[in-house]
Amino acid sequence: MKNLIQEFKKFVSKGNVIELAVGLILATYFGAIVKSFVNDIIMPPVGYLIAGVDFSELTVTVSEKILADGTVETVTINYGAFINTIITFFIVAVAIFSLVKVYNNFMKKEEKKPDPKPVEPSKEEVLLAEIRDLLKK
Template sequence: MIKEFKEFAMRGNVIDLAIGVILGAAFGKIVTSLVNDIIMPLISLLLGVIDFTDLSYKAVKYGIFIQTIVDFIIVAISIFLFIKLFNKLYTREKKVKEAPPSMTKEEELLTEIRDLLKANQRETM
């Protein structure tokens, strides 16, 4: 059961989905900050209503928006580096599993005989 779960969790589409959820949540913060800290205060100033929630003056908080973008970039880079390391380790593990088995003595002998026959055939031509 553990082996099946590992195979399920290591599939590309499951990992891609997890990355999408994480980046989507981080990007959602950017959109929320853009609306709350940039667009809504500007709309409030244009319409004469200072704040729609408690009617107090709210300045445009572009610093919060910039910080949210920086947070998103840090999350995206962290996920990228983690996935890059994960893929490197996973492909290395896969290569070890896919390594061709060593030949038995019988197979080595048959290979030598085949090579000698090929060489002999070329010499007779």
């Protein structure tokens, strides 16, 4: 058991686990921001353009039941919420694709930086090379 705890501590202390946790937290809040963007900014004008339809309220009623206390219990399929989720997915996919594309381009530019000028060997290195060549003869 003690060995297992030590392995776990070693695993958690690695940088990758911390980076993964930070990435997961950021992704969660990024998703919340995109969902709000779709539901609160994009969908109201789209609904207005198509005759004032609010996608979040689009449903198909499967069954209705009147309870003893007079309330109505309904079972619905909320396809409007599903449409919002699909649009949110596409916006997140485009945002992540763009981010990865920018990152990859940045990394390629970083790799392609050429050395400004080849470094010439020092006098000592030239002398040692000459000595080596003489010893070979």
